[in-house]
Amino acid sequence: MNCWREWGEIMDYIARINKLRRMMEDGGMEGLIITRPENRFYLSGFTGEDGILFISLDKLYLVTDSRYVEQAAAESPGWQVVEVAGDYLKALPDLGGGQGKVGFESRHITYDLYHKLAQHLEGRLKPCVSMVEELRKVKDEEELALIRKAVEIGDAAYRDILPFISIGVTEREIAVELERLLKVKGCSRIAFDTIAVSGIRASLPHGKPSSKRLEAGDMLTLDFGGVYEGYAGDTTRTIAIGEAPAYLRNVYQRVLEAQQAAIRAVRAGVPCREVDGAARDYLKAHGLDKYFAHSTGHGLGLQVHEEPAVGARSEMILQENMVITIEPGVYITGWGGVRIEDVVIVKETGCEIVTKAEKALVIL
Numbered sequence: 001m002n003c004w005r006e007w008g009e010i011m012d013y014i015a016r017i018n019k020l021r022r023m024m025e026d027g028g029m030e031g032l033i034i035t036r037p038e039n040r041f042y043l044s045g046f047t048g049e050d051g052i053l054f055i056s057l058d059k060l061y062l063v064t065d066s067r068y069v070e071q072a073a074a075e076s077p078g079w080q081v082v083e084v085a086g087d088y089l090k091a092l093p094d095l096g097g098g099q100g101k102v103g104f105e106s107r108h109i110t111y112d113l114y115h116k117l118a119q120h121l122e123g124r125l126k127p128c129v130s131m132v133e134e135l136r137k138v139k140d141e142e143e144l145a146l147i148r149k150a151v152e153i154g155d156a157a158y159r160d161i162l163p164f165i166s167i168g169v170t171e172r173e174i175a176v177e178l179e180r181l182l183k184v185k186g187c188s189r190i191a192f193d194t195i196a197v198s199g200i201r202a203s204l205p206h207g208k209p210s211s212k213r214l215e216a217g218d219m220l221t222l223d224f225g226g227v228y229e230g231y232a233g234d235t236t237r238t239i240a241i242g243e244a245p246a247y248l249r250n251v252y253q254r255v256l257e258a259q260q261a262a263i264r265a266v267r268a269g270v271p272c273r274e275v276d277g278a279a280r281d282y283l284k285a286h287g288l289d290k291y292f293a294h295s296t297g298h299g300l301g302l303q304v305h306e307e308p309a310v311g312a313r314s315e316m317i318l319q320e321n322m323v324i325t326i327e328p329g330v331y332i333t334g335w336g337g338v339r340i341e342d343v344v345i346v347k348e349t350g351c352e353i354v355t356k357a358e359k360a361l362v363i364l
C-alpha cells in the first residue's frame with residue numbers, strides 16, 4: 001500500500017480535476033471514464049492494478065473490486081470508492097445519471113469493454129484522446145520533486161555500478177546489477193528494460209544486454225531508469241573500456257557537444273523541433289547526422305515516453321515545467337555507438353539539468 005500521500009497533498013488532485021472538468025464542459029461532457037492506469041494514478045493517487053475512474057461534473061467515483069477497496073479508500077481520500085463484484089460495468093448506469101455525453105479514453109480501452117459500455121450508455125459515449133495527457137505534459141511541484149528523486153537514484157546507481165564494470169564482465173551481469181542498485185536505492189521497479197550494449201553491439205540504440213563479455217577498446221552504453229513513487233528516471237551514459245581508440249573518443253566528444261547544444265536550446269516558448277535541430281545540425285556540421293536516426297528526446301513523467309516528443313517534426317512548443325530528455329546518439333553498424341542522455345526541466349529562460357552523473361568520458 002502506498003502511504004506517502006497525506007491529506008494535505010490532495011490539493012494537487014483537486015487542481016488537476018478542476019482543470020479536467022473545465023475540459024469536460026468545453027467538450028459538452030457530463031461524465032468521463034478513465035481506464036488508462038497512469039491517468040487513473042495521476043487523478044486519484046490509486047496504485048491498485050484494477051479500477052476505473054468515473055468523473056462527473058460534481059462527483060468522483062473510483063470503481064474497483066474487493067481486493068483493492070481498502071487500499072483505494074486510503075490512497076484516494078477525495079474519491080467515493082465503489083466496490084463491484086465481477087463486472088465493473090454493472091455500477092456504471094447508476095453512476096451515469098443524466099443524459100449528457102460521457103467521454104472515454106478511446107486509445108486505452110479494449111474492444112470488449114467498449115461494447116459493454118455502449119450497452120449501458122447507449123448513444124452517449126464520446127471518444128476522447130489525450131485529455132489527461134494534455135494536463136500531464138506540464139508538471140506540478142510535487143511531480144518535479146518525484147522526478148528529481150528518480151533521476152537522483154539513477155545517478156547514485158550509476159556511480160555504484162562503475163566499480164563493477166571491468167574487462168570480462170558480461171553485458172547482462174552489468175544490467176542485472178544496475179537494476180538491483182536502482183531498487184536497493186529506493187525505486188519500486190525499473191522503468192524499462194535496462195540497455196547495456198558494448199563494442200559493435202552498441203550500434204543497436206535499443207539493444208538487449210547479451211552474454212557478450214567486455215573487451216579492451218569497447219565502448220559500453222548504459223540506458224537505465226527506475227520508478228520512484230510512480231515517476232520514471234531515464235539516463236544514458238557511454239563508457240570506454242580500457243584505452244578508447246582515438247576515433248571513439250572523437251565521436252564521444254561530438255555527441256557530447258551535440259547534447260550540450262540541444263540543452264542550450266531548451267527554454268519555454270521554443271518549438272521542440274528546434275531543440276532537436278540544435279543537436280542534429282551540430283552532428284551534421286561534423287558529418288555524423290546520418291548516424292543519428294532517432295529523435296533527440298521525449299517527455300518523461302509517469303511514463304518513460306510521453307509528450308512532448310522532441311523530434312525533427314515536433315511542432316509542440318515547450319512550456320515551463322515540462323520535463324524532457326536530451327539524448328542524441330551516433331550509431332555506426334559494425335563499429336559501435338555513443339549516446340548521452342540527461343533529464344531537463346524546461347524553465348522560462350533555459351532549463352534545469354536534473355541528471356548529475358559525470359559526462360566527461362569515463363575510461364575504466
Ligand code: ZN
Pocket residue numbers: 223224234235236341
Ligand atoms: Zn534512456
Ligand code: ZN
Pocket residue numbers: 234298325327341
Ligand atoms: Zn530516453
